[in-house]
Amino acid sequence: MRVAIARPAGSGLWLLPVLAAIAMPPAGSANLILDGSSFETGYDGYSCLLAYAWTKYGLAASDPRRGTLDTTTAAHGRCSLKLAMNPPFGREGFSPWCTFRWIPVKEGTRYTVSLYAKGSHAGQRLTVSVSDAWQDWGWSTFTLSTEWQRYNHTITAGKTVGGYAWVLIPFTEDGPAWIDGVQLEEGDLTDYAPGRPVDLGLSCNYPGNCENLFNVGDQVVLHAAVFNDLAQRSDVRLRYAVEDYFGRIPFRGAARVVAEARAGGGADIDLGAVLRGSYKAKVTALDADGKTLDEEELVFGVVRRRRAATGVESQFGMHGFPHDLVGSCGVRWIRTYLLAWQAVEPEQGKFSWPEERPWDQLFLEQLDKLHIDALPVLQAGPKWAMTGPPTHGGWAKDQSDGAKMPDLEAWRNYVYQAVSRYKGRFHSWEVMNEPSAWLNAEDYFPILKTAYEAAKQADPACRIIAGDSAWKDQPFLRELLDRGGADYLDIYCGHFYGVAQAGPPEVKYGKEGADAVIANLREALGRHGKPNVPMWNTEEGTISPPWYAKEIVPSSHEPWHRVPSARRQAQDMVRSHLIELGNGIEKVFWFYELYGEQAAAARWIIRPEGMYGCEFDGAPRPELIAYSVMTEMLEGATPFGREPRIGDKIHCFVFTRGRDAVAAIWYWGTEPESVTVTLPAAPSFRVSDLMGNAVRPAPKLRLDGNPLYLVARGRPAQELFDALSQAKVVAP
Secondary structure, three states: OEEEOOOOOOOOOOEEEEEEOOOOOOOOOOOOOOOOOOOOOOOOOEEEEOOOOHHHHHHHOOOOOOOEEEOOOOOOOOOEEEEOOOOOOOOOOOOOEEEEEEEEOOOOOEEEEEEEEEEOOOOOEEEEEEEOOOOEEEEEEEEOOOOOEEEEEEEEOOOOOOOEEEEEEEOOOOOOEEEEEEEEEEOOOOOOOOOOOEEEEEEEOOOOOOOOEEEOOOEEEEEEEEEEOOOOOEEEEEEEEEEEOOOOOOEEEEEEEEEOOOEEEEEEEEEEEOOOEEEEEEEEEEOOOOOEEEEEEEEEEEEOOOOOOOOOOOOEEEEOOOOHHHHHOOOOEEEEOOOOHHHHOOEOOEOOOHHHOHHHHHHHHHHHHHOOEEEEEEOOOOHHHEOOOOOOOOOOHHHHOOOOOEOHHHHHHHHHHHHHHHOOOOOEEEEOOOHHHOOOHHHHHHHHHHHHHHHHHHOOOOEEEEEEEOOOOOOHHHHHHHOOHHHHOOEEEEEOOOOHHHOOHHHOOOOOOHHHHHHHHHHHHHHOOOOOOOEEEEEEOOEEOOOOOOOOOOOOOOHHHEOOOHHHHHHHHHHHHHHHHHOOOOEEEEOOOOOOOOOOOOHHHHOOOEOOOEOOOOOEOHHHHHHHHHHHHHOOOEEOOOOOOOOOOEEEEEEEEOOEEEEEEEEOOOOOOOEEEEOOOOOOOEEEOOOOOEEOOOOEEEEOOOOEEEEEOOOOHHHHHHHHHOOEEEOO
16 A cells, blocks of 8 residues: 655644555445444444443453454454453453444344354354344354354344444453454345445544543544555545534644555544644545545543642542543542442341452542542342332332332441441442432431431441432422431432433523522521531433434433533533532532443443443543533632622623632523623633633623633632623623
8 A cells, every 4th residue: 555645734734654454355245334344444333342331440441442453363354353351341241342333224124243253262152142222133152263263143133223233242251252354234144345345444542541532732643544445456535624622623634545455554643732622533535536435533632631639629520430531530529339238238247348349449449549539329229138118109110119118227237337347438428319219208217317327326427418309399308307307417419410401501490590409409408407508419411412423323211311412511511510519519420421230231321322421432522521621620619609790691600719719601592692791801810711721811702602711810709700790791
């Protein structure tokens, strides 16, 4: 293959060729797997998911989400995929899957899935399945030899969600195995060939252990890998553009690649040091006539280097595994079911603690490494400890029908044992998750009281968090307080989800914002003499489609939490935090990924649409980059307590952070999409956008749905508040 170098227009950047010869079989199959089925274009077209909570272990592994591209053995070309499970990153029942996903299929139609495979020992078994997100259409298990052989099985597609399926190949658990030349086709088996005659893959040179995440100052290099399966030389032109969060194109360029028949190679696109922010690179391969051969995207992010932990208690937490990715973005707390009752006392009197299990020991080690605190949820559950059904049941019929009340003495012992063991490590404990789903306040009160007494006996200094959902018309808190619940909690928590479909955070609670809900909760606490009880939000999040155009989204599992785009997810996340923190919520746990192993079959959670801070390939979504900026601006800050009144549908919250005053301001209306305000001459501000980059100060500031941060160094919050109160909306 020969590469002709072209200087990218307007960027001052060069494409650097990387050459490799690849011999491949002829094209001509009807392979429905269009991208990367022979692993010749890098990690393209598939991902290696780790069962239910792939990020729990996967991103903490030395080779995070992937099998290994192996150039020492192959059935086709130069590469195969080595499936090697390295405990504790996989174990029986929770091994990784190589997943080719979202392939169009038709219900009732016969399909053949095939692949080349070999094992590390004779008799090794490999399983392959074709399914949609909810059901399997038959697993086939093949017995491997130590030589490459082709295997296949035929399935009939059943009912699908949206007409799409995926090919699943679980990693072998008794040593490595290799796969190559994966094919899905309608009807009977034919010879293997890639789904595209010219295939394009895209990757980048991210450093460390955080997928596609760079630090400010790092050199960002994209690698475009091309594979030509045609019988003749192909003149391939590469055209690229890099889009930022705001839709701007800071980088673009082109190159000409002459690819020999049955050969492949690649070119490096050196972007140099890229400003802080969230980006999506798009590379298009075209033939000599300008026809598109393939198109690929790559999401990546740039953040400031991880800040050293301070003595200030952070307001910012998430869910899931404490891997480096979240640590690099300013997460200081993780809410976890690590110490749920069913996990630590599966049999009465027989305790199994996290440090005794390698997969949970890793969790604890990562907390220490990243200086992240944890909020364990004390959760009822083991069958041996459950008695009769709750007296009244809760709002979720599917849960309340099968719910049982715990034996209170067994519950007391579990709480005492857990808090006693970890009192030097964990200082805050949440008593059950969303109890009103299967209990009412009458049922929950004795559970809370027993847990409070046991925890305080074990650690008098610990904090007990209790609560439920956050809605103005939710009677749970009022009824709990009427029974004396205020005497058995140190912090009240809510889950501030609202209905994302109803609109932005300002209107998602029955056309009101979280500020109205907080005022209602505060009023209820005040009636029982506890108006100043601290309040936390221990769950909130939104479901978003991926930023990748090729990732198909058949449907939402929880459509009421859905927002229309990854950009909107980032925007709403920041605005939700600001409204809540500005109104006195002390800590917010953003529900950006799930943690759990009980539902390995619940594949909806690893679909491309979900409450994620990262894409299916581990790349950080815009919300994670925006999160890193928000934590830097506001960690340890305290709210001023009042909003400057500037104009209709303009929110502005002022905080004190050390010796500085910080404000966040945005416009949340839609007609018009933005407004302009005039700012006073003093005090002087440093203005930054949602991605953390400076905005040129001016007498006029354009506001839209993306909050701006204003920092007045060495100024009191009162002075900044007074100055912003003088800002005026400029008529359009």
